[in-house]
Amino acid sequence: MRTLLKMAISGIALLGATSMGHAASWDMPTPYPDKTFHTQNIAAFAKDVATASKGKLTIKLHTAGSLFKHKEIKGAVRGGQVPIGEFFMGLLANENPAFGIDTQPFLATNYKDAAKLWAAQRPAVEKLLDKQGLMVLFSVPWPGQSLYTKKDINTVDDLKGLKFRTYNPTLEKFVKHAGAAPTQVQVPDIPQAFATGRVEAMITSPSTGANSKAWDYVTVYTDIQAWVPKNVVVMNKKAFRRLDKDVQDAVLASAKKAETRGWEMSKAEAATKTAILKKNGIKIVTPSAPLMDGLKAIGAKMMADWKKKAGKEGEAILAAYAK
Numbered sequence: 429m430r431t432l433l434k435m436a437i438s439g440i441a442l443l444g445a446t447s448m449g450h451a452a453s454w455d456m457p458t459p460y461p462d463k464t465f466h467t468q469n470i471a472a473f474a475k476d477v478a479t480a481s482k483g484k485l486t487i488k489l490h491t492a493g494s495l496f497k498h499k500e501i502k503g504a505v506r507g508g509q510v511p512i513g514e515f516f517m518g519l520l521a522n523e524n525p526a527f528g529i530d531t532q533p534f535l536a537t538n539y540k541d542a543a544k545l546w547a548a549q550r551p552a553v554e555k556l557l558d559k560q561g562l563m564v565l566f567s568v569p570w571p572g573q574s575l576y577t578k579k580d581i582n583t584v585d586d587l588k589g590l591k592f593r594t595y596n597p598t599l600e601k602f603v604k605h606a607g608a609a610p611t612q613v614q615v616p617d618i619p620q621a622f623a624t625g626r627v628e629a630m631i632t633s634p635s636t637g638a639n640s641k642a643w644d645y646v647t648v649y650t651d652i653q654a655w656v657p658k659n660v661v662v663m664n665k666k667a668f669r670r671l672d673k674d675v676q677d678a679v680l681a682s683a684k685k686a687e688t689r690g691w692e693m694s695k696a697e698a699a700t701k702t703a704i705l706k707k708n709g710i711k712i713v714t715p716s717a718p719l720m721d722g723l724k725a726i727g728a729k730m731m732a733d734w735k736k737k738a739g740k741e742g743e744a745i746l747a748a749y750a751k
Contacts, residue, residue, distance in 0.1 A: 480678035533727030548748035568690030571698035584722030
């Protein structure tokens with residue numbers, strides 16, 4: 429049934445993309461639930477597109493991986509099954525290191541540095557995705573990623589042997605360096621993974637922690653602020669070119685507005701959701717110096733590996749970031 433639904437939507441997407449003399453409706457898969465601020469920002473983006481295009485283009489969201497699973501979304505947009513979609517950019521780190529630089533531990537750990545890093549990273553990301561028939565519309569960061577556990581963590585050694593939730597290749601490497609056991613778990617499955625013992629710890633944002641009611645399965649939030657990763661919204665280039673010029677302009681203007689709004693939403697989200705964690709009984713802990721020293725040592729090893737793999741392209745990104 430799900431496969432038939434995807435085929436039907438794919439056909440509708442292609443039809444809509446070629447008939448812009450009339451109003452078109454596009455299906456857009458996103459990986460996160462409705463209450464996630466990324467999803468809320470995209471819902472506002474969809475409204476802006478409908479308004480700015482004067483109803484020529486409407487975007488229907490399919491949230492929480494209901495149409496395509498998270499790892500399938502980029503391929504679905506690339507293949508024309510849907511014209512537009514959102515995904516976590518770090519998922520593509522194995523394709524090319526440039527996609528995963530924002531998940532390198534302790535490179536950019538606040539919003540100011542994250543914005544500088546995106547400015548440095550974006551040209552490389554756009555070039556890579558352009559070769560795949562995709563265009564970047566906008567990118568929005570998560571709040572800084574911190575550590576959730578069932579016990580106090582004072583040194584890296586305290587992480588050894590823990591079953592650790594991961595969500596992208598870079599985090600998996602980080603977890604292995606720490607001596608923990610990585611397990612891939614997507615956001616909607618986090619509560620069940622903890623409840624069944626598949627995982628015992630995770631590094632994620634206060635947004636994901638609060639939205640998944642982390643207080644039901646962990647007790648400590650250690651505020652390590654390891655990195656500020658981003659989601660990206662991409663569009664199929666062929667679908668974009670089929671749009672009338674005024675509709676293209678409406679999409680691009682709405683995307684620019686969504687990026688600005690999304691960054692501000694993320695900043696507000698960090699404070700609000702951390703307060704919710706505390707209110708519901710999670711202990712908010714400032715990390716010890718030995719823990720941070722150990723984690724940053726892992727980060728330094730990973731950055732050295734990243735530089736080797738990224739080559740001249742990576743050097744260019746880091747040089748632009750350092751300016």
